[in-house]
Amino acid sequence: MKKINLVIGTGINESGGIATVLSVFENEKFFKNQNIKLIRTHTHDHTFWGAKRFIIFLMALIKLLFCTLFYQVGVVHIHLSSRGSFTRKSVIIRMCKWMSLRTVLHLHGSEFVEFYEKESSLNKQKRIRSVFSNCDRVVVLSQSWKRWVDGIVDDPRKVVVIYNTVSRVKLIKDNVEPRSILFLGRLGKRKGVYDLISACEMIKEKVPDFKLILAGDGDIDAFRKIAKEKRVIDNIEFTGWVSGQDKLDLLARAQIYTLPSYNEGFPMGILEAMSVGMPIVGSRVGGIPEAVESGKEGLLVEAGDISGLASALISLLSNPEMSYELGMQAKKKFDENFSPEVIMPKFEELYSCVINKE
CATH class of the missing domain: 3.40.50.2000 (Glycogen Phosphorylase B;)
Incomplete structure (x- = not known):
C-alpha cells in the first residue's frame, strides 16, 4: 500500500490563521515532500443555510475512512482551534483513535483558554482534556501556550512548541510612506x-x-x-x-x-x-x-x-x-x-518521531 500522511483542516483558500498556515505548508512544498493529502473539513461559505458546511464535513469523514482503507497512513496532522473547530476535530480524533492512527493535534485558537475556562461545562472540559490526551503529539505556537496546555494533558512530554512561519517574499522597501x-x-x-x-x-x-x-x-x-x-x-x-x-x-x-x-x-x-x-x-x-x-x-x-x-x-x-x-x-x-528553513525541518522531525513512536 502507498504510504501517505494526512492533514486535516480548513481549505487553503479560506481566510483565517489555519488556512494561512496550510498555504505556507503548500508553498514550502511540505505537502509534496511528506506525501500529504489535505482533507478539508470546513468552509466559511453559508450557502444553503449551512448545508454546504455539513456536506464538506461529512465528506471529510468519508475521505478519512477511504484513506485508511486504501493507503498506509503514517500521521494524521489535525489543525484545531476553538468552538466549532474543536467540535468537528474531536469527532475526527475519536475516529483516528478507533482506527489506531497516529495523530498530531496542532492548536491554533488564540481564544482557546477562554473557550475552555469560560464557555465549556465541566463535562465539556473533561472531553477537551480527553481529546488532547488521546493524541500522540500536541503542537502549540509558543512557550506560554505550552505552559497552559501542559496542565490539561495526561503527559506534558507530548506537548511541543513549533512556531509559525511565513514564506519568504521578494520585497524592496525603497518607497516607504513616512509616518x-x-x-x-x-x-x-x-x-x-x-x-x-x-x-x-x-x-x-x-x-x-x-x-x-x-x-x-x-x-x-x-x-x-x-x-x-x-x-x-x-x-x-x-x-x-x-x-x-x-x-x-x-x-x-x-x-x-x-x-x-x-x-x-x-x-x-x-x-x-x-x-x-x-x-x-x-x-x-x-x-x-x-x-x-x-x-x-x-x-x-x-x-x-x-x-x-x-x-x-x-x-x-x-x-x-x-x-x-x-x-x-x-x-x-x-x-x-x-524562517521556513528553520521551522519546516521541525515538522519533518515531528512526523518521523510520531511514525517511529519515539
Missing part, C-alpha cells in the same frame, strides 16, 4: 482596533500627518463611525480584507506594523512584517513577546493600554532611524528563528 502604520487582520475588539483608533487621537496631536492603514474585514462601517467621532477619519485608510499582491504592496508601503491584541497565538501578520524588516508595536499577549523583544525588534505595551500604545507609535513615527534599526533587528530575528 505610516499598518494593521492586518479582522477589525474587532480582540485585535485591539478600538484601542488603536482611540490612540490615534493622541498620535494626531504629536504627528498630525500620520496614516493608519486598517487592512481587514469586520464591521468596517462601525469603525469608520468611531473614527469620525474621534476626528481621525482623515488619518485612517480602510482597505477591507487584502491578500496576495495587495497585501505585499501594503507591507512594502508602511513604516510600522502594529497588533495591539488582547489574545493571540503566534500571529502570522507579525511574522510577515518581520520578514520584510518592519518594526513591530504590539501587546504582551500570547506568543508576541517570544517574537518581539521590546526595544530590540519593536515596542511592546500591555493589552488595553491606549496611552502606552500611542506613545510607542509616536516614538517610532517621530524617529525613523530607530524605526529602521528595530526593523532590521526584526528581519534578523525572523531569518534566524522563524
